[in-house]
Amino acid sequence: MNRLVTTGCLTALVVLIVLFGTLASWLWYRHWHDGNVNSERAEKALVLILEEARDTADDTVRALDTTDTTDADILTEVIWRRTEAPVITYDASRREFTATAAKSVVYDEKVMIPGGGPVKVTRCFVFIYTHGPGHAWTSKVSERDDDVCRPGTQIGNRSRLALTYISSMYARDLTRTGIQDALDPTGRRSFDVKDVVRKGDTMTVSVLVSSSEATVDQCYRFTRPVRSDDGQGSATAVSASSCG
Incomplete structure (x- = not known):
């Protein structure tokens, strides 16, 4: 056994x-x-x-x-x-x-x-x-190196955020002060609204978008329809050489 x-x-x-x-x-x-x-x-x-x-x-x-x-x-x-x-x-x-x-x-x-x-x-x-x-x-x-693109990636994200905000704002609020307050309510200066121009039913907004600590910035122009004071509209964005 x-x-x-x-x-x-x-x-x-x-x-x-x-x-x-x-x-x-x-x-x-x-x-x-x-x-x-x-x-x-x-x-x-x-x-x-x-x-x-x-x-x-x-x-x-x-x-x-x-x-x-x-x-x-x-x-x-x-x-x-x-x-x-x-x-x-x-x-x-x-x-x-x-x-x-x-x-x-x-x-x-x-x-x-x-x-x-x-x-x-x-x-x-x-x-x-x-x-x-x-x-x-x-x-x-x-x-x-990745560090070279990091500020630009941040600016790209912020420009898309600005596009979302500007598209969702009521037409009556699309003033320089109104847009500045909407984009940068804390005053961090990530966004600097340079100009707001209305021609007919179209509003063009020039915004200087900055990376953290403002090491790099880029101007963007946002365009959206404003057919009424209470309406919202889908905006478009393009990069510009300057906001002047």
Whole structure:
């Protein structure tokens, strides 16, 4: 009986060792496999971001080449619509625009336990557009540290917030003071309403949007219909070279 019990225990122990060994090998393989899959997906996402940045630069140059104007505001709007860059500066001496924007791509992370899912890959880019001799536009794209794009990302978020507020305001409140109080009730100076102009049934609001500590700012022009004093309306926004 003792011999049978000993033999049974040894058999059970061997079975457990084999099972644990098989499980450990499978877990190691899954960890290795999932890691390789995720690395490949991250690399593909990065390649896609770089391709999109170059395509954006090329598309913007084509749009600028077909824009027969030297007006900085119009050219800023053209660049903004193509790049979606929240911050665009203009150097008149060099006839050069600089647009700073963060670009993102999402991929699905593969994991064998809960906790995976969409992963966002973000890179910061600076687009430089120069109007050279012969009225031809050229572009240059460079990748920068995330810190370079951080103020612009904040300004982009705040400009969208301003768009929401201006769209929801009653027409009778769309005065310079009314908009300033609505956008910046605490006086942090994140928004500075520079001008409010009404022409017919359209209101145009120029707002200087600043990042924290006012390190970077950008002018935005918001346009919305005002068909009655009590009405609300969907506003639109464009980036401008200045609020003057």
